Amino acid sequence: MSVDTVKSAQRVIEVLMVFARHKTPLTQSELLDATQYPQSSMTALLKTLTTSGLLHYNGYTRQYFPTMLVKDLGGWIKDPTPEAEWITRIMSELREYCGETVALGVQNDTIIMYLRSFQSDHIVRYHVRPGEQRSLLDSSMGWILLSRLDKRKIEQIYRRSSFESRSNAGNLDSFLAEMERVREQDHCFISNIPPKAGTVSMLLPARFNGAPLVIGVGGFIDRVEPRKQEFLEKMRELINVHAPKDLT
The missing domain is CATH 3.30.450.40 (GAF domain)
Structure with a gap:
């Protein structure tokens, strides 16, 4: 696995964590401010996440927001701590x-x-x-x-x-x-x-x-x-x- 592949995976996680903190739709500019990624990298990342169905893009407000697919990916996990x-x-x-x-x-x-x-x-x-x-x-x-x-x-x-x-x-x-x-x-x-x-x-x-x-x-x-x-x-x-x- 290349270093670039690992970096891309890390950035996917970090973008989703930004949404988890803000709990609201965000523009590309707001995501750039939160992550400090290069603009070209963020543009490519958001396009990939949108194409894969993990993010929804509102063309009118220019905002992104996680889809239910993000929730469903971990919905099967039960709390392993019964206490x-x-x-x-x-x-x-x-x-x-x-x-x-x-x-x-x-x-x-x-x-x-x-x-x-x-x-x-x-x-x-x-x-x-x-x-x-x-x-x-x-x-x-x-x-x-x-x-x-x-x-x-x-x-x-x-x-x-x-x-x-x-x-x-x-x-x-x-x-x-x-x-x-x-x-x-x-x-x-x-x-x-x-x-x-x-x-x-x-x-x-x-x-x-x-x-x-x-x-x-x-x-x-x-x-x-x-x-x-x-x-x-x-x-x-x-x-x-x-x-x-x-x-x-």
Whole structure:
């Protein structure tokens, strides 16, 4: 598979994600502003997506919009997490209590993928979108997932990810020591990853496609750090109340 083919596939996904964020018809100019693609590439991409039936083009308004085919392509997928309802309750109540962004994540190779999020209303906030991904090394939620792996696997992921990580993971020995520290507790808190943010995270007694799920509360470090213990206690309380007893 050529590099151009991979790039084209990535651009298809990114264009559809722009529509998912805006939830409204968009012109080519608006899509160009959102993606910063070359105009010639966007023109060819939109023509292909329209011809394939994934986008509808209104010649009067010059706007594009995804068709039902986009919805139908994934309509057969059922939520692989049967615990989704109680997890949603935990996330909702945690967001209401803490006032900060609450996210649900899962390991996806060397990255963490956010499956759901309840956004904070604060102007300065920790913002994540469902489907967003980042290095496991760049997230408190990623650290707690890493800490549950064996040493050899942690080393492999560290070596593959550290050169592109924005965190201060340090050298391998110091990072392994951090993983030991996190492994000894039921939570993880890291400050300034990303910069000026702090996230308290904890594993949930549930899995997504066989992989452990993690929940996190994140926000501006000056708000989160003084309340991290309070947030942890609330997370434990909500898990105890809402998680099925045969899982806890």
